[in-house]
Amino acid sequence: MKSVFLGLILGLLAALSATPSAGQGAGRPNVVFILFDDLGYGSLGVYGSELVATPNVDAVARQGMRFTQYYANAPVCSPTRAGLLTGLHPSHLGIRQAVRLPDDKGVPRGVVTVPALLKGRGYATGHVGKWHLGRLRPEFSPESHGFDEAIVFHPPSYADPLFSSEGRFFRVKGHATELMVDYALDFLRRRAPSAPGDPPFFLNLWLFAPHLPLNELPPRGAPYPDDLTEREAYAVLVEDADAHIRRILDELERLGLADDTMVVITSDNGGYPLSRNPVKAARIVPGRKLSRIVSNAPFANGKPNVFEGGIRVPLIVRWPGRVAADTVNDSVVVGSDFLPTVAEIVGVPADFPDLYGESFLEVLLNGVDKERDGVLVWENKRAASTFAVRRGDWKLVRFQARDQLFDLGADAVESQDLAADRPDLVAELTQEYVRWRSDVSRILPTYVALEGEVSLAGDQGADLFTFSGAGGRAVLGRDARLDVNVDDFTFSAWVRIPAGPLAGKRVIAEKAGSWRLRLAGDRVVLDVTDREGWVYKLGHGPVAAGGWHQVAFTLFHSVRAEGTWVRLYVDPDELRPAEVYVTSGEVNPSERPVLIGAGADFGSRFLGSIFDPRFYNASLCEPTVVEGCPLGELPRPE
Helix, strand or coil: CCCHHHHHHHHHHHHHCCCCCHHHHHCCCEEEEEEECCCCCCCCHHHCCCCCCCHHHHHHHHCCEEEEEEECCCCCHHHHHHHHHHCCCHHHHCCCCCCCCCCCCCCCCCCCCHHHHHHHCCCEEEEEEECCCCCCCHHHCHHHHCCCEEEEEECCCCECCEEEECCEEEECCCEHHHHHHHHHHHHHHHHCCCCCCCCCEEEEEECCCCCCCCCCCCCCCCCCCCCCEHHHHHHHHHHHHHHHHHHHHHHHHHCCCHHHEEEEEEECCCCCCCCCCECCCCCCCCCCCCCECHHHCCCECCCCCCCHHHHECCEEEECCCCCCCCEEEEEEEEHHHHHHHHHHHHCCCCCCCCCCCCCCHHHHHHCCCCCCCCCEEEEECCCCCEEEEEECCEEEEEECCEEEEEECCCCCCCCCCCCCCCHHHHHHHHHHHHHHHHHHHEECCCEEEEEEEEEEEEECCEEEEEEEEEEEEEEECCCHHHCCCCCCEEEEEEEECCCCCCCCEEEEEEECCCEEEEEECCEEEEEEEECCCCEEEEEECCCCCCCEEEEEEEEEEECCCCEEEEEEEECCCCCCCEEEEECCCCECCCCCCEEECCCCCCCCCCCEEEEEEEEECCCCCCCCCCCCCHHHHCCCCC
């Protein structure tokens, strides 16, 4: 079975070698993509802010198109950034929450990204600012995803911030926003095309403003008052960023590139709660009332939740001569739409596997209101998962184990919960989510080696391994999503043991240093290792020789409780799972390959058949997310 990532690579290579399509009539503009951090919908003047003055961003909106129904891919930063770069849903990459140390995860190498796509079309590509998509492995770096050069900002300080480039870390005196724009201007001056035939550029400027902390404000002539409130400090950070964006716009004018450059301005998610308390005397804490957050007005709630205030954010696109000036569009657009849109602009067919986004180039060029089919889904991994599903104007929100249903067409601010009136629609959208979750989280493996006495055949559209004689093993190819790094995870397979006495230990599947699923006599045993080296064991069964049995396990990492629920299933439609809670924290991540049929030492070899081994970067049967367990619905061997 081909890996999805291999398919993405082959698709990209074929696309880049193809003749430009008719859709390339839009040409090859320079692209400046500016991403605010935690900027709410109501935090720009042009979006009706009474809190902040943003004349420069407002001017860009008057010169281009402003969207009223643009959604970030998630209510927190890392998933949104992954969606923007790849066109995939971030849950497909296993990124459902902010990536923080020591989380060793990010966008895996080999996934098609916007900078890689543009670089293949001859663009010079540069990243400046926050990254938040992995820093512990080279494969997660901006340079590994198509950027020619990158200056990465590392939170959490605005004052004298930490940056890195090409693996070298350095601290710079000054304020983060000004320094980021300084680096961006340097990129523009060096990479700007100055003669016909010079390559266009893609500048990816991901700001930190107006993210916390609120007490590290840019320097100014007069000191800030001691009673400066959180709202006022937030406004200072936004207005300072707005002033520095003016520097970018002025430089494009000075270089004569303003008319040849598409400028995109948006945010990674909605804003956070702001009080009227002085910054020096107050801090933003979880649990503050979130009913109306001024930075997200008029919408309810905010970061990190999936109500409109957490995910509906500004989007402004200026492209002189292509996008009509001073236009407003109500089409539903999401962050993952950026990659297929850019692909269409430069003439690359966006037929990559598992693409979640859709091109909205027709919206930009012709101002049409684009209809969107299917469902849109947002997730945020917390102690109990939060999700939202939108289909048409209907939106289902699962928040704190409670379902809420809204008609956004009549009630965009989500003030009227209609769940009690439409239980049928709640059930329908919940099932849409369950199906979507199983599909988007599945990891299609690549088998790079068959060792020993093992054969692989296709049966019923699935893989069937037969282990005979002295046994053998199948080795999976490298895929960072299999590393169980603060990720939820599911493994499922059907096993059949030859008739006869059941004795000894037999490995069904293993990821050394992380987990091992094995037979011990007529019992199924799961060994799970935590980060401290403690091994947790679960046993379940019995299983009988001669027949097929489904064996599976799930991992659900509880973010707030800092522990992991481990559940082992045998014939899940008949038996309740065995379960254990890893109280010490997380299951140990491992870069070792997944092996099927034998362990890393080639011992404890399995004899018999293993049908349809499946891997998911989600805990499919987590009771805090969904009712029931879809494992029992997976295809059975005939």
